[in-house]
Amino acid sequence: MTSTYFGRVQTRLFTVFTIGLLWTLVLTPFLSLPAGEKYKVTLTTLGWVALLGVVVWEPIWHLLQQFRWEKDWPAMYLLLQAVPEAVLVRVVLDRTLTTAAPVGTGTFALHFATTWLAIYFFVQGPMRVPFLRWRFRGGRIL
Amino acid sequence: MSAPASTGRAGLNDGLLHTSVWTDELVASSGLPVIDMPFVTVGGGLGSFVMVDYLRIAGVPAGHMRTLTVLDHPWQNYEYLLSASQVTREKRIRSDSSSCLDNIWGFPGYAVRESFGARSVPGFIAPLWNVLTENVLCDYWTPKSGQVFRSMQREADRIGYWGTLDMGRAHITRRRHGGGYFTVLTRPDGNDVIYRSSFVHLAVGYPGLAYLPDLVEYRNRYGDSHRVVNAYEPHEHVYEELNRRGGTVIVRGAGIVASQVLDRLISDRDRLGTDVSIVHLFRTFVEGAHGPSRFLRRRGEHGWAYQGFNWPKSTWGGQDRNRVLRAEGEAREKWLRTLGGTTTPRRKRWQRMLERGRRQGFYRMYVGEVQEVVPGPVGAVVTRLKPGTAGAAPVQLESNFVIDATGLEADIAEHTLLADLLQHSGAERNLLGRLDVDPQFEVRGTRAEPGRLYAVGAATLGGYLAGVDTFLGLQIAALEVCDDLARQGFCRFIGVRRSISQWWKWALARTP
Numbered sequence: 082m083t084s085t086y087f088g089r090v091q092t093r094l095f096t097v098f099t100i101g102l103l104w105t106l107v108l109t110p111f112l113s114l115p116a117g118e119k120y121k122v123t124l125t126t127l128g129w130v131a132l133l134g135v136v137v138w139e140p141i142w143h144l145l146q147q148f149r150w151e152k153d154w155p156a157m158y159l160l161l162q163a164v165p166e167a168v169l170v171r172v173v174l175d176r177t178l179t180t181a182a183p184v185g186t187g188t189f190a191l192h193f194a195t196t197w198l199a200i201y202f203f204v205q206g207p208m209r210v211p212f213l214r215w216r217f218r219g220g221r222i223l
Numbered sequence: 224m225s226a227p228a229s230t231g232r233a234g235l236n237d238g239l240l241h242t243s244v245w246t247d248e249l250v251a252s253s254g255l256p257v258i259d260m261p262f263v264t265v266g267g268g269l270g271s272f273v274m275v276d277y278l279r280i281a282g283v284p285a286g287h288m289r290t291l292t293v294l295d296h297p298w299q300n301y302e303y304l305l306s307a308s309q310v311t312r313e314k315r316i317r318s319d320s321s322s323c324l325d326n327i328w329g330f331p332g333y334a335v336r337e338s339f340g341a342r343s344v345p346g347f348i349a350p351l352w353n354v355l356t357e358n359v360l361c362d363y364w365t366p367k368s369g370q371v372f373r374s375m376q377r378e379a380d381r382i383g384y385w386g387t388l389d390m391g392r393a394h395i396t397r398r399r400h401g402g403g404y405f406t407v408l409t410r411p412d413g414n415d416v417i418y419r420s421s422f423v424h425l426a427v428g429y430p431g432l433a434y435l436p437d438l439v440e441y442r443n444r445y446g447d448s449h450r451v452v453n454a455y456e457p458h459e460h461v462y463e464e465l466n467r468r469g470g471t472v473i474v475r476g477a478g479i480v481a482s483q484v485l486d487r488l489i490s491d492r493d494r495l496g497t498d499v500s501i502v503h504l505f506r507t508f509v510e511g512a513h514g515p516s517r518f519l520r521r522r523g524e525h526g527w528a529y530q531g532f533n534w535p536k537s538t539w540g541g542q543d544r545n546r547v548l549r550a551e552g553e554a555r556e557k558w559l560r561t562l563g564g565t566t567t568p569r570r571k572r573w574q575r576m577l578e579r580g581r582r583q584g585f586y587r588m589y590v591g592e593v594q595e596v597v598p599g600p601v602g603a604v605v606t607r608l609k610p611g612t613a614g615a616a617p618v619q620l621e622s623n624f625v626i627d628a629t630g631l632e633a634d635i636a637e638h639t640l641l642a643d644l645l646q647h648s649g650a651e652r653n654l655l656g657r658l659d660v661d662p663q664f665e666v667r668g669t670r671a672e673p674g675r676l677y678a679v680g681a682a683t684l685g686g687y688l689a690g691v692d693t694f695l696g697l698q699i700a701a702l703e704v705c706d707d708l709a710r711q712g713f714c715r716f717i718g719v720r721r722s723i724s725q726w727w728k729w730a731l732a733r734t735p
Contacts, residue, residue, distance in 0.1 A: 082541075083536050083537035083539070083540055083541025083542070083543075083544075084541060085541060085542055085545060088541075146542075147518045148517070148518065150514070150519070150520060150521045150522065150530070150535055151358075151530075151531065151535045151536040151537060152535060152536070152537035152541050152542040152543055153358075153535075153536040153537055153541065155357065155358045155359050156354065156355055156356075156357070157355060157356050157357075157359045157360070158359070160355075206321075206329075206330035206331060206332065206335070207330060209321075209328045209329055209330045210328050210330060210722060210723055210726045211719045211722055211723050212719070212722070213327065213328060213702070213717055213722045214702065216321070216329065216540050217539065217540035217544070217699050217702065218540060219537075219540055219541045219542065219544065219545065220541075
């Protein structure tokens with residue numbers, strides 16, 4: 082991908098709140114989370130992915146992109162960036178979200194990883210079907 | 224009605240030739256048949272094909288368009304240039320997986336399609352793993368030219384492209400008094416016909432090959448085009464003779480074609496065990512990473528500048544595209560010169576080949592400016608380099624062959640239609656000497672309201688898009704033209720709904 086900063090932000094917000102949200106709604110009932118608080122946990126996770134992404138991570142990734150001659154962001158980087166992003170979301174959730182029982186690391190990882198992969202595969206190709214001009218505009222939708 | 228005067232062009236009288244803006248009456252007086260056609264695209268190569276594809280998807284019936292061409296199929300000229308420069312149908316071209324000429328969405332890309340077409344598990348996994356890790360763990364994945372051509376054939380069948388073809392050489396486009404354009408096509412039987420259209424799209428490709436001046440002089444003076452060849456024209460005899468007798472060959476240039484030529488020479492040498500030595504002559508020797516700042520530094524070594532594709536990736540839709548798009552005049556020229564230049568991909572296979580060549584001594588590198596090329600002893604050519612200091616003796620390189628792989632392009636005025644456009648229709652050159660187009664690829668100065676004249680491809684380098692002569696560049700240009708035509712009411716705008724429904728038709732191989 083060859084995103085501009087605003088392209089990164091728009092793509093993240095759009096994909097998190099469409100593909101990410103859809104997948105989360107489907108997956109949540111099957112996760113081992115406290116009854117009655119399942120959606121509270123997963124939707125808060127999704128919210129932090131969007132918020133921390135826009136405020137913290139995208140500026141960092143975009144800065145690192147400046148050191149690349151091609152001003153691109155290889156597909157593999159998009160996968161690897163999930164690791165630090167997941168760690169930060171987990172830390173923030175631990176400190177801000179109170180639940181009846183603690184959220185297991187495995188459960189968090191399953192939700193985060195599968196959601197990230199769903200978004201990843203969507204932006205690698207299918208995203209271009211509804212948004213023909215998206216790839217020529219540095220990832221901007223609007 | 225007077226008979227057409229002798230003009231050198233069948234059927235066109237002096238009145239027409241010397242009038243820049245034609246009236247319907249003037250055209251009628253020529254007695255030539257006039258065909259009303261809302262949209263014509265001139266060229267019939269990849270640029271015309273992509274344009275027709277977009278317009279069909281944007282709802283234009285095939286019967287409202289004509290492709291004026293001498294080519295039987297859109298990849299004809301491209302395949303010829305590829306095969307001359309050692310890229311056969313089984314070899315991979317320099318283009319990325321999602322730059323699909325047959326699919327305006329680039330999804331599914333060539334890699335996924337190759338993967339699902341594989342007949343083995345490794346064959347299935349390899350392309351997917353390659354695109355996943357490209358440019359990090361491995362080289363860029365690139366499609367085989369055969370796959371590109373086969374998929375274009377399928378798309379051409381789907382959209383009814385073949386029905387838009389009118390064979391012949393289009394050599395004049397003039398503005399029409401009252402709006403629109405007249406385009407003159409000389410048919411294979413020598414008869415002229417005139418198309419009256421609102422919209423004209425010029426996708427005439429490269430005006431022609433240009434040769435290094437010292438090689439032109441050698442060829443002209445000594446009449447020898449056997450030992451001094453251009454890599455873009457057929458030169459199989461060079462490899463055949465070297466394979467038979469061995470010898471020395473000089474390769475000039477440091478782009479992808481030079482890499483392909485070296486690949487062929489070294490592969491043949493390895494396969495046949497011949498005594499072939501290669502002298503690689505660089506005009507500019509790149510010693511390492513280079514660029515104006517830490518944030519604009521391109522990788523390079525051993526003479527080469529490395530880059531995955533012809534331009535940095537983001538010139539097709541990212542930061543660099545915006546830089547070029549937002550700059551005007553000399554600022555844009557400066558950006559294009561910074562981002563452009565001769566490069567080759569840093570492919571592992573080539574790295575290994577040349578490293579071995581340097582180590583074993585059969586591949587030697589020289590740097591310098593050529594002073595002259597003259598005949599040597601029987602069967603040899605001598606290349607003299609300009610001496611580094613005044614008074615010093617020039618370095619002389621003797622070889623059996625010289626292959627010019629510099630890829631110089633001829634001036635746009637070498638193309639008859641473009642020359643006529645510059646002379647009669649208000650078109651002008653940009654700072655790089657090519658056709659000046661606006662961001663929507665309309666040729667500036669040629670508007671004949673409500674008509675529009677567009678140009679795409681190599682002739683427009685220097686405009687608001689860097690990689691104009693690339694697969695993706697042609698698609699970006701076609702999309703810009705398509706959107707502009709939608710604003711004129713000629714076609715539908717491809718929005719979200721239309722894009723999805725048309726992709727679905729593409730997937731099911733149904734007509735748009």
